[in-house]
Amino acid sequence: MEQFVRILIDIGEQGLIFSILALGLLISYRILNTPDLTVDGSFPLGAAVSAALLTRGANPWLALGASLLAGALAGLTTGLLNVKLRITALLSGIIVMTMLYSLNLGIAGTANVGLFNSRNLFNEAPAAWIPARLGSYRIRTMIVAALIVLVVKLLLDLYLATRSGLLLRATGDNQQVTVSLGRDPGLVTILGLTLANSLVSLAGGLLAQQQGFFEISMGTGQMVNGLASVIIGTALFGRIRRLRLTTVAIFGSLIFKALLTIAINLGLSANYMRLMQGLLFLIILVSSNLSDKEARHATASSR
Amino acid sequence: MLQLHHVDKVYFGGTVNENSLFRGFDLQVEKGSFVSIVGSNGSGKTSLLNLICGTLAPDAGRITLEGEDITRWPEYRRARRISRVFQDPALGSCQNLTVFENLSLAARRTQSYNLRRGVIERDRARFSELLASLDMGLEQRLDQVAGTLSGGQRQALALLMTTMNTPDLLILDEHTAALDPKSSQRIMALTDEIIKRHQLTTLMVTHNLRFALEYGDRLLMMHEGQLLRDDRGSQKEALVLDDLLEQFNQISIEYGN
Numbered sequence: 336m337e338q339f340v341r342i343l344i345d346i347g348e349q350g351l352i353f354s355i356l357a358l359g360l361l362i363s364y365r366i367l368n369t370p371d372l373t374v375d376g377s378f379p380l381g382a383a384v385s386a387a388l389l390t391r392g393a394n395p396w397l398a399l400g401a402s403l404l405a406g407a408l409a410g411l412t413t414g415l416l417n418v419k420l421r422i423t424a425l426l427s428g429i430i431v432m433t434m435l436y437s438l439n440l441g442i443a444g445t446a447n448v449g450l451f452n453s454r455n456l457f458n459e460a461p462a463a464w465i466p467a468r469l470g471s472y473r474i475r476t477m478i479v480a481a482l483i484v485l486v487v488k489l490l491l492d493l494y495l496a497t498r499s500g501l502l503l504r505a506t507g508d509n510q511q512v513t514v515s516l517g518r519d520p521g522l523v524t525i526l527g528l529t530l531a532n533s534l535v536s537l538a539g540g541l542l543a544q545q546q547g548f549f550e551i552s553m554g555t556g557q558m559v560n561g562l563a564s565v566i567i568g569t570a571l572f573g574r575i576r577r578l579r580l581t582t583v584a585i586f587g588s589l590i591f592k593a594l595l596t597i598a599i600n601l602g603l604s605a606n607y608m609r610l611m612q613g614l615l616f617l618i619i620l621v622s623s624n625l626s627d628k629e630a631r632h633a634t635a636s637s638r
Numbered sequence: 639m640l641q642l643h644h645v646d647k648v649y650f651g652g653t654v655n656e657n658s659l660f661r662g663f664d665l666q667v668e669k670g671s672f673v674s675i676v677g678s679n680g681s682g683k684t685s686l687l688n689l690i691c692g693t694l695a696p697d698a699g700r701i702t703l704e705g706e707d708i709t710r711w712p713e714y715r716r717a718r719r720i721s722r723v724f725q726d727p728a729l730g731s732c733q734n735l736t737v738f739e740n741l742s743l744a745a746r747r748t749q750s751y752n753l754r755r756g757v758i759e760r761d762r763a764r765f766s767e768l769l770a771s772l773d774m775g776l777e778q779r780l781d782q783v784a785g786t787l788s789g790g791q792r793q794a795l796a797l798l799m800t801t802m803n804t805p806d807l808l809i810l811d812e813h814t815a816a817l818d819p820k821s822s823q824r825i826m827a828l829t830d831e832i833i834k835r836h837q838l839t840t841l842m843v844t845h846n847l848r849f850a851l852e853y854g855d856r857l858l859m860m861h862e863g864q865l866l867r868d869d870r871g872s873q874k875e876a877l878v879l880d881d882l883l884e885q886f887n888q889i890s891i892e893y894g895n
Binding site: 494496497498499500501502504505508509511512513514515516517518519520 | 712713715717721730733744746747754799
């Protein structure tokens with residue numbers, strides 16, 4: 336029972352933080368239809384920026400905001416490479432990701448930065464405002480993470496319902512429509528990638544604050560991570576029309592994290608984590624492709 | 639008024655495959671006129687539309703709309719004043735957005751895509767009415783995604799989206815060619831109705847000679863980047879299908895089309 340609760344908290348804590356990453360990929364992959372590999376660099380970028388600021392005693396909220404801005408710059412760069420220099424989205428992402436590796440090292444100072452003695456969102460306000468009787472430190476961490484995710488999700492929902500958000504969705508769906516509306520689809524793509532990587536970087540910053548350290552390789556596999564979350568969410572809940580896309584992505588992230596946590600608790604060595612992530616992603620991708628095909632078959636034959 | 643002054647367009651310039659399509663091409667389309675363009679494959683009619691819309695850039699010459707030089711404007715900028723309906727009904731709207739969302743987007747074309755609400759319930763009645771005027775049963779599908787519509791319905795939606803802000807120029811790019819005969823008739827009649835209601839300046843490329851004769855007040859026949867015929871007003875009304883068909887067959891046979 337105790338172990339069960341521990342697993343649940345594991346899933347809750349980090350699954351929630353990773354769901355912000357999933358929201359980023361929701362924008363680039365699902366809405367904008369662009370495979371954006373910047374993610375593997377912009378996620379640790381957020382962590383590096385938060386780490387660098389926290390070790391100098393900065394306000395944790397300020398650090399988080401700086402993480403978000405840094406991610407926006409990374410996304411903006413990928414977008415500019417893609418749109419203005421006409422490099423494919425995939426390559427633009429890889430280029431920026433590669434350059435970010437050095438940049439992240441430079442920002443953080445070293446490949447490993449411990450933040451255990453620094454102020455962060457989980458050891459002072461707002462976590463400290465939550466009465467201790469509500470639960471242990473980890474429960475409070477989960478509550479803080481949940482609140483931040485909720486705010487990000489609601490803001491994103493609001494944005495997607497604006498004219499600008501609608502144009503973003505249109506651009507991912509059919510660029511010709513954007514052109515017909517008299518708008519430059521390239522600019523919309525740049526905006527989308529900027530927004531997506533801001534969220535990814537925010538997630539990275541938040542994770543560094545929660546786990547108490549920055550580590551240079553923490554970005555490896557994060558794109559797969561986020562994509563898998565979005566695709567699981569879409570496969571399981573995508574047909575429920577009342578659920579918003581953002582809700583679907585968050586659920587997907589929690590389920591993906593649950594699968595990984597269960598695998599580890601069944602005795603899988605942490606060394607095989609990435610292998611596991613990749614295989615899980617593969618299974619999800621193939622099965623959602625199959626169910627897509629079935630769905631198309633069903634609608635085609637019902638006509 | 640749309641004007642093309644001495645427009646040149648060469649494909650594969652500087653190679654052995656050099657193919658000059660337009661040489662000093664001139665065209666003037668008066669405000670409020672409805673011009674049909676016919677011609678065989680490779681006659682340059684689609685290239686002409688692409689030059690006007692900005693999908694293709696001319697090698698020389700000028701294109702002006704209402705006196706303003708738009709030769710160097712990118713396609714999206716011209717689209718604020720020139721609307722285009724494509725042959726493929728899927729190009730005119732977003733398949734994953736609802737009909738309501740698609741129309742909301744189109745309605746804001748002349749405004750800005752800012753942080754105000756994208757879809758306003760208040761528009762529902764107005765959009766419903768507009769859709770009902772198409773008489774294609776679309777008013778009951780406001781909340782369905784456009785991907786679920788039939789080809790004819792989707793083309794009607796595209797037509798509505800492109801004309802709801804009264805463009806300076808409407809371009810119809812074989813817009814009934816991908817539809818079944820009945821939908822094709824329906825969309826053509828609808829197009830004519832909308833053009834008359836808003837007095838839109840229109841260029842229509844079509845493979846359907848009957849449509850070209852029946853609709854519009856001017857008819858161009860193109861061949862190898864040149865105007866073979868240019869009939870207006872009573873001259874156009876006097877045209878009969880057989881003459882047109884004969885001439886059309888002649889050029890087609892000559893050039894193995």
